[in-house]
Amino acid sequence: MKEIYEPKFVEKLFDKMSSSYSKMNYITSFGFSERWRRQCVEEIGIEKGKTVVDLMTGMGECWKHILKKSDKNSKLIGLDFSTEMINRAKKNKGKFKKSKIEILKENVFKNSIENETVDFVISGFGLKTFNDEQLEKLATEIDRILKPNGEFSLIDVSVPNSKLLKPFYIFYLKQIIPILGKIFLGSPETYKMLGVYTEEFGNSKNVYQIFNRPEFKVEYVEYFYGCATGIKGIKIK
Secondary structure, eight states: OGGGGSHHHHHHHHHHHTTTHHHHHHHHTTTHHHHHHHHHHHTSOOOTTOEEEEETOTTTTTHHHHGGGOOTTOEEEEEEOOHHHHHHHHHHHGGGTTSOEEEEEOOGGGOOOOTTOEEEEEEESOGGGOOHHHHHHHHHHHHHHEEEEEEEEEEEEOOOOOTTHHHHHHHIIIIIHHHHHHHHHSOHHHHHHHHHHHHHHOOTHHHHHHHOSTTEEEEEEEETTTTEEEEEEEEOO
16 A cells, blocks of 8 residues: 555546546535535634645635635645646636735645745645655644744545444445546546545544644544544644
């Protein structure tokens, strides 16, 4: 399983899925993906005139929720290493002509954002593609770019603990989503990987443990009976 967390593997996977990813996300989550992104953003109090970074930004699906409280002094930085996702993010940028948006095609672990220059960090549905070592690096990187008292909110789809929901959810991940992947992309194997990542990820409790370090005050968050989970926190050092 180690190779599925290699950056090149993940990058190629999302390049392949870019044309249908947004539509698939919406359909396979029965529309909840949009709601969860909004809730993830609303977990922290984004203010006008601040700098927000959207890590693993994809095509900018979280932007409309982030930019609700923006003004001419606000800045949004979207970062992703998938070429095709970034190309779509650049097109999406045209919908927000009054907003200051900077797009970076960079690896989250080797990015050009300067130390302690960011007020808020958001990430929607990127956690599951990291192993424990990478999550440690992610925590370090978020600590590096956040200002003192800066806040972060991260979310991903998860496997619910409910004995009633869990077997249906796993069946859906392993059997139905690949079929939908074949319909929309002609490649069931590509979307099958989302199920593999989600099952391996489980939920954000491990993320919480990794981020529960002295420089952060962090909380674990559940959405819709644990079908999505995340963490939110503040940098206190």
